[in-house]
Amino acid sequence: MKNYKSYICYILDIDEETLEFVLEKSKYHTFKVPKHSGGYRTISAPDDKLKYVQEKLNDYINHNYEFLDCLYGFVRGRSIVDNAKTHQKAKYILNIDLKDYFPSIHYGRVRGVFSSPPFNLDLNVASTLAKIACFQNSLPQGAPSSPAISNMVCYRLDKKMLNFCSKHNVKYTRYADDITLSSNEPFPELLVTRTSDNLVVLGKYLRKIIESNGFTINESKTNYSWNNERKEVTGLIINERVNIKKVYLKELRALLNNCEKHGTYETAKRYFKVKCDYKTEYNKHSTLIRNFFKVIEGKLNFVGMVRGKDDLVYQKYLKQYQNIIKKNEF
Numbered sequence: 001m002k003n004y005k006s007y008i009c010y011i012l013d014i015d016e017e018t019l020e021f022v023l024e025k026s027k028y029h030t031f032k033v034p035k036h037s038g039g040y041r042t043i044s045a046p047d048d049k050l051k052y053v054q055e056k057l058n059d060y061i062n063h064n065y066e067f068l069d070c071l072y073g074f075v076r077g078r079s080i081v082d083n084a085k086t087h088q089k090a091k092y093i094l095n096i097d098l099k100d101y102f103p104s105i106h107y108g109r110v111r112g113v114f115s116s117p118p119f120n121l122d123l124n125v126a127s128t129l130a131k132i133a134c135f136q137n138s139l140p141q142g143a144p145s146s147p148a149i150s151n152m153v154c155y156r157l158d159k160k161m162l163n164f165c166s167k168h169n170v171k172y173t174r175y176a177d178d179i180t181l182s183s184n185e186p187f188p189e190l191l192v193t194r195t196s197d198n199l200v201v202l203g204k205y206l207r208k209i210i211e212s213n214g215f216t217i218n219e220s221k222t223n224y225s226w227n228n229e230r231k232e233v234t235g236l237i238i239n240e241r242v243n244i245k246k247v248y249l250k251e252l253r254a255l256l257n258n259c260e261k262h263g264t265y266e267t268a269k270r271y272f273k274v275k276c277d278y279k280t281e282y283n284k285h286s287t288l289i290r291n292f293f294k295v296i297e298g299k300l301n302f303v304g305m306v307r308g309k310d311d312l313v314y315q316k317y318l319k320q321y322q323n324i325i326k327k328n329e330f
Contacts, residue, residue, distance in 0.1 A: 004124040012056040018049060023128070026050035028135050028142075044140035053132055054145040061148045064118060068158050073175035074147030081306055083175045084236040090171070090182035093231045093238075094192050096202070096210070097221035101177035102146055104215055105139045105153050107131075113152040147176070157213040164209060175234045179210075182233075192224050200224045236306065244306050252299045252317060259324045268292035289328055296321055 009016050027047050032040040046054060067075045072083035087093060098104070107130050113119070114126035121129070133139065139146040158174060165172040168191065170183045181191070190203040200222045210217055225231050230239060237243045258267040268274075268288050300321060303314045 004122055004128065007122075008125055008128055011060055012053065014053055014056055018053060022050045022053045022132060028140060041141065043142040044135050045142040046135075046140070050132070051144060054143050057129060057132060057145045058148050061145070061152070065148070065152060066118075067151055068155070068162075070158055070162055070173050071151055071175075072173055073178070074151060079305065080175060080234050080236065081242055083173050083180070084233040084238050084242045086171060086173050087180055087182035087231075087233050088238050088242060089240070090231070090238070091184045092182060092187055092226045093224070093233065094181040094187060095221070095223040095232065096179040096181075097218040098177040098179065098210070099216040099218040101215070102139045102141045102150060105150055107134045107137050109153050109214070110134055110139065110149055113149065113155075150176070154213070157210065157215070160209045160213070164206070178234045180233050186226070187224070194224050242306060244303060248299075249303070249313065252296075252303065255296060255299075256317060256320045256324065260320075264289050264292065264324060264328050271295065293325070293328075 005016060005019060009019055012019075026049060028044040028050075029047070030042060030044045032042055045051075062076060072078045072080065072086075110133050111123075111126045111130035114121045114129050115123055119126075133143065133145050133149055135143070139150060154174070158172075161172050161174075161179070165181060168183075168188055169185065170181050170187065170191070173180050181187070188203075191206055192203060193201045195201065202217065202222065207217065223232075230237060232238065232245075235245065237245060255267060255271065258270075265285065265288070268291070271292060272288065274288065300314070300318055303317065304311070307314055309315075
């Protein structure tokens with residue numbers, strides 16, 4: 001295709017000047033954020049123009065690609081709660097975590113999905129879209145187009161898992177790098193076993209499906225639970241109803257109580273581990289509190305999404321938060 005760049009501008013609804021800029025001059029800001037499980041996660045955030053084009057690419061994908069029903073992460077209209085409800089009250093749960101999920105998806109795999117059905121794009125177009133989407137030869141965690149592209153790349157993995165699980169009356173879902181299998185009957189040994197010392201051993205064929213699709217299993221996060229054990233799916237409890245871990249609610253309650261007891265500014269400093277005193281600089285002081293309020297609102301919204309907006313616990317914490325806001329008007 002001679003005018004492949006013009007075609008890219010057409011399908012993404014951008015001008016050629018913007019395309020040339022992101023291909024030649026765009027940069028990423030890379031930083032690390034702590035994981036709940038320990039260690040750090042590397043985030044590569046694109047500059048504003050590249051982010052804009054990646055958002056356009058994400059829109060293009062969502063308008064032209066039909067995601068499998070087993071996918072719940074990064075699919076419009078589906079949530080972490082929907083994923084958990086699929087396995088609600090199951091007697092046997094197997095959780096598998098994919099290690100280095102985004103970094104495992106390299107440039108060639110991204111180019112391949114754009115040159116294959118349903119897109120069937122010219123190789124120059126597919127290569128350029130892959131260049132827009134990738135950073136240092138893989139999908140960056142922090143780019144708005146990475147989640148949808150990762151789901152497309154995982155199509156073969158998901159289809160193989162679905163076919164394998166259906167033969168054994170097992171439900172299968174995936175939320176990004178979190179794979180969940182569930183059943184009301186014990187899993188056959190070719191799927192998983194648990195030794196007398198609680199070591200979880202995945203079946204060879206199940207392991208082969210995952211590894212042959214270019215992913216590595218995070219052995220430390222593999223979990224197989226049954227009988228009356230507490231069962232989790234992507235961090236949510238699913239034994240009787242889909243619910244939030246008690247420790248999450250305890251942490252939120254502690255943050256709100258500390259705001260009332262020690263003041264929002266001091267609580268925010270402790271939360272963000274800020275050592276210097278911003279009180280003499282109004283703008284920095286207010287920015288710190290506003291960022292802290294975003295954290296609280298995110299946690300409150302999560303409680304409301306999982307437990308429902310009519311839930312008494314949610315209503316109690318929401319009212320407490322609203323009273324704190326009134327005391328911190330800028």
